Amino acid sequence: MDKKKILLVDDSETILLFETLMLKNDYEIITAKNGRIGLETAIKEVPDLIVMDIMMPEMDGIEALKAIRKAPQTKNIPIIMATTKNEQSRVERCYEYGCSDYITKPIDKIELKTKVGKFIAVHS
Amino acid sequence: MNPKSPEKSDVLLKFFEEGKQFSMDLLKENERLRLSLASQKSESASLKNGTGDQLVQLDKEKEHYKEELEKLRTTLEEVELENNEIAENYVKVEEQNQNMASLYVASYRLHSTLDFKKVIEIIKEIVINLIGSEHFGIFLKDERSNALCPIASEGIPIQKIESIKIGVGLSRKATETGDSYVYHVGKKKSDEALACIPLI
Structure with a gap:
């Protein structure tokens, strides 16, 4: 069976590397370093799930989330936002614009795998 | 009859x-x-x-x-x-696994460049993303003045961070022994903590 495709969007290479390490055994991973590249990659690749940071250069996570929800190819893809404790207030806005869930940095491996697994199962 | x-x-x-x-x-x-x-x-x-x-x-x-x-x-x-x-x-085991993964990522990132500025940026990224610290400063030891001088910070303007004389305050134990020094502000381990981590 083909592995499900997950798009990781974060300007931090450390986070991209960590998330890739946590998920690569079970999923096909593609990465993007900011919201704009994330949006383009999402439309081109149509992944099964997106894990996206909020604070990013060029286009932040919230703008990218809005754009992904507007595009017909990507409007139904589950999106998990990655936030820091300081960004909790932005989480409400993320939910307003249609994010599926969120995880807090530093990322907990079990939380990440559980939430990704849940949405992949529902989306399938 | x-x-x-x-x-x-x-x-x-x-x-x-x-x-x-x-x-x-x-x-x-x-x-x-x-x-x-x-x-x-x-x-x-x-x-x-x-x-x-x-x-x-x-x-x-x-x-x-x-x-x-x-x-x-x-x-x-x-x-x-x-x-x-x-x-x-x-x-x-899962906790250890996560710690090992964090260690691997940190080590991999730190060894990805020899450029001093990039190394400092990577250290900041690691502290923010893998440790979750929102307020910290990175200090460099100045041999001439025998002090720790701030070279980068997060959550605090660097101008507000003063140099620390080696052997004074919270950094004393860390600089004297080379071991990490962690002080938990609250009673629980999850409460806020103050840490001084020597990087050499």
Whole structure:
């Protein structure tokens, strides 16, 4: 069976590397370093799930989330936002614009795998 | 009427024969009933003995099953304990696994460049993303002034961070021993902590 495709969007290479390490055994991973590249990659690749940071250069996570929800190819893809404790207030806005869930940095491996697994199962 | 008349003697004979037959039948019936009674008595005694044996057997089986049940309960308790231990170990292994992954990522990133500025940026990224610290400063040891000078910060403007004389304050233990120094502000481990981590 083909592995499900997950798009990781974060300007931090450390986070991209960590998330890739946590998920690569079970999923096909593609990465993007900011919201704009994330949006383009999402439309081109149509992944099964997106894990996206909020604070990013060029286009932040919230703008990218809005754009992904507007595009017909990507409007139904589950999106998990990655936030820091300081960004909790932005989480409400993320939910307003249609994010599926969120995880807090530093990322907990079990939380990440559980939430990704849940949405992949529902989306399938 | 003549008593010896043939008609009368026939009647009498017939009467006695019927009486004899009746007595024979009574004796037969008596014998049959006696045998039947004896048979029922014997059957009843046998039943009494049989039921007693069965009760004893059932009691034995009951005791046996009680013992079995007790053994199963003990085994179940042992299995539950073992299960809890395995679950606790699983959590510990997962924690260690996560720590190892973080260590691998940090090490990989730190070794990805020799450029000093990039190394400092990577250290900031690691502290923010893998440790989760929102307020920190990075200091460089200045041999001439024997002080730790701030070179980068997060959550605090760098202008507000002063140099620290080596051997003074919270950094003393870390600089003297080279070991990380962590001070938990609250009682719980999850509460805020103050840390001083030597990077060499």
